[in-house]
Amino acid sequence: MSVIITKNIYKTYPGVVPVHAVNGVSIDITEGEFTAIVGPSGSGKTTLLNIIGGLDKPTSGEVIVNNQDISQLSNNELIDFRLHNIGFVFQAYNLIPVLTAKENVEFVMLLQKRAKEERDNRVAELLDAVGLGDRMNNRPSQMSGGQQQRVAVARALAPKPKFVLADEPTANLDSTSTSNLLDIMAELNRKENITFVFSTHDQRVIDRARRVITLEDGKIVSDVTRE
């Protein structure tokens, strides 16, 4: 079943010479995929991820997420849509600095007005899953970059989203942290069938992805699915 469909989307930044960050991209991502969108800097992968995630709007084209055309939603509706459907992991400084690991993971569930008991159980379960059950009460400044990214993954998964979008999640991590983070995400993908879509130019991520979509100048130049 498709969770993300883009139909011929364009994102053009106006100027003396207009820049086509995304140039007629059509993709179909099905449930349970572990997909990497790759390409050199400026190829449009982050812009594409932002459009898929409802953070940005395409200049033209359709973005259908969970059977809903999100390109038609207002900014406020998009915030609600993101809250209930999408988990995000960004490159760095993902977490709210004044909240502990537990509170950061709980944050999105609080916005969803989930019951306390449900929140507590889910937070404990996820922090255990990312190997940080013992760092619940640590603030981001008391954790390493890798640990912070693992908390970010836990936060992204807390509201049980349809899929997780990760924008260069390993860009600031050393190889051990990268390997740990990828192991966790791969396991969650395998066990819970959660769809992961990464934008990355990290070869370690690309090697672990089952599908690799390559962008250049805003266009798909290859789309390879590996077994």
Added chain:
Amino acid sequence: MLYKLAWRNIWRNKRRTFITMGSVFFAVMLAILMRSLQEGSYEKMIENVVSFYTGYVQIHKEGYWDDQVLDNSFEATPVIKTATSSLPSVNEAVPRLESFALAASDSTSEPCLVVGADPEKENVLTGLQNKLVKGDYFKTGSAGAMIAEGLSEKLQLGVGDTLVLIGSGYHGVSAAGKYPITGLVRFGSPDLNDRLVYLPLEKAQIFYGAEGRLTSYALNLSNPDDYKAVVKDLKKGLDEGQYEIMDWTEMMPELVQMIESDRGGGIIMMGVLYVIIAFGMFGTVLMMIAERQYEFGVMTAVGMKKRKLATMVGLETIFISAMGIITGAIASLPFVLYFYYNPIYLGDSMAEAYAQFGMEAVFPTSLDPAIFINQALTVLVFAVLVSIYPAIKIMQIDPVKAMHT
């Protein structure tokens, strides 16, 4: 959650929070002290002037205040006594019969204001006995008069001498009488000191041919602040077509006007102070949002409504202000209390000048809780106003742009 976030956020930069809080602290402390001194001086002024003669509330025959003649007096029926005694705030209704006459000695004559009063009740209301400088205080049933010191000098009469009063009484009857002077009283106001003659009420009524009649009841209140409620209650209980019930603000509009204009000046100064503080707070809030753009981008990206984000920043401003307000108010309290119990005294020369107007040259502070509450609310309103611009900026946040800053 918003409260927790806001509270923790303000401690991310402790120094900045303390500086902003400090500016609010000093502004509130200074404002409370200034306003308290100002309001305290007004209270003293009102107390001096109002309790000096008029009282906080008076009852007259309808039309008397505009045309203060004996023909506008009223019969002292039990109606008024019943109406006033039913009000717990009214300690006493002090009866008076006042009119002008000519006071004469064997060598000269002077115009005077004859006040027929109940000596005991008058003393309770105005502290008249404290103004006695020579002789004895006048008494009910006695035929003696008590006159102001200035008038006695002009008439060249002293205690034991005879005062002759001549005038026009109720319905134009001739009024004439001879009264032994039993005492002299001194008033700060030269006008009163040169004019006043006190007679026991029944003697004044006989003198003016107005037996059983009064020109006013001045009310002695247990709490002067209740004067408005007393007027309202009396207006319900008494026939408004027959009686006029006036509070001191109606009887002394010039005093009210003077206080209002002075208070206006004080409030403008407070306003300038608060605007300066508001700009300081505004700067802090601008810095707070400018350095957290990325964080705000992440928060909206994961699903936090911008409205909630703006509320959180608003709460941060309110928390900082509230801490400044509370500590500032607490810090001002010892000073306010000290000057309440040890009023500022302007010195002997000023005291003489003030005494001319029947006032004391002392300036206590006011303990009116409204002063504290008003300063707190004013700063809070400024805090809310200061939060408007950041709220607008937050409502315009684009998460993609914010995360690229």
